[in-house]
Amino acid sequence: MYDFTAWWQHLPSQMNPVIFSVGSIAIRWYGTMYIVAFAIVYLLSRYRIANEKLPFDKTFPGDALTWAMGGVLIGGRLGYILFYGFEWFLLDPIGTLLPFNFGSGACAFSGISGMSFHGGLIGVAIAMWLFARKQQVDFLKTVDLFIPALPLGYTFGRLGNFINGELYGRVTTSAIGMYFPDAPTVELRHPSQLYEAFFEGIVLFVILWSIRKKAPWPGFLSGLYLIGYGTVRFFIEFFREPDAQLGFVFLNFSMGQVLCFIMIAVGVGIVLLSKQRAAKAGIAGGGKR
Template identity: 35%
Template structure:
């Protein structure tokens, strides 16, 4: 799997754990499932800590799961490959391609984290409207586990040899042999480490600070995670050809509104109302 040669780590692991015919299980899929399972377990601890019913979390989980998948998929299609998918709209949501009068199962190749973030926010909004739950209360708790889930996803990207970094001569540079023979920054692992640190920070703030204004943790999450994403993009290869002539790539441009929203939430004036119900 890993072989250190000439000062670089050579990575040539196949993305499939196993396959039976056209059916295959990938490391990325496993990481995605671990992200949701880990998030659910931690959210359950939070709900129990705050005397909220598990049934409410189960409902929320469905909204988040669907919102994440649809948002991430549509985000990739609309933000990164719109020229193709505008002529093949069904392929945005169906895992097949239609060529020369023949349907071919392809799976979903392309998920965008910014689209996933939008999908999660839409899912929370719909959930809160149905259950009459406060949006910021849910958002402040959910962002405690999202960075951990993001770390799992980036590890999955590493197994897929995708979202690769720029060339590097650092001792920990990685040659993704399934892509080319160039030693590169393991940008996926950099990002995963950043997300783990954000998770640890937010988790500690939540458990140590009893009085936080609504939206503070949500805002801090947006600043830290999408700020880290903006910086990490400087170490990555562009994902699409159209980004080559851009001063800032699509990932960076999409991160800026999230950071701006986070700054507003953290620094907005807030005065708690007497006996306000949460």
């Protein structure tokens, strides 16, 4: 038992965030997890279209997710700068925005450092709205197609954070804690990335996937996802170390908790407004679907 506990607690220091390198370019687990996440959402969405008689053709998920990828990257990075690193942006706008290092008179690829989930979510929402408008399809129906699969894909993103040794939790005396090499102190910390992967990912996926066919109106699944993710993330933030450059931004709440509170409110608003819209269209309450 002691051997397992020691292995578990020192696991972060045994993991290499780089899968392999080609010259100066490193292929990292974090970026690979993004690819895995999109692949899962794509395949499950294709499955839904084929087996649930949804009004989309088989090329629709690929086209929509191409737009979503752009939304994640742009929104995630801009969201991180706005919510967590605006002071860095003011000091070095170009270096903060571009994944290149221009030091010593040379240009080297430095990768994208810092992504915000909430920023990525906003980016995807905007991208999906633009895509739905271009395709002349209903925005809420489009988003609801992908929502049940989204948490499972998100699970792999958090596993990428764990392998990177980032977004670790607060100090704990529990045996479940781990030693993270990049943490400011050599103390056991909650593996909050794994908490998020399980509860925001697997648990939320099971809930949404199991009720996907019972959604009473378009927009219900989207609103429920925002409420569910925001609620779970809000409580997990009590175990996660606040960002060092921000600390607690409102009372004893972190920036993540403030954003999750807004996320929950938006989710409630979407459920209520989409229900009203569906009632006017004769969908809610057992009407024509």
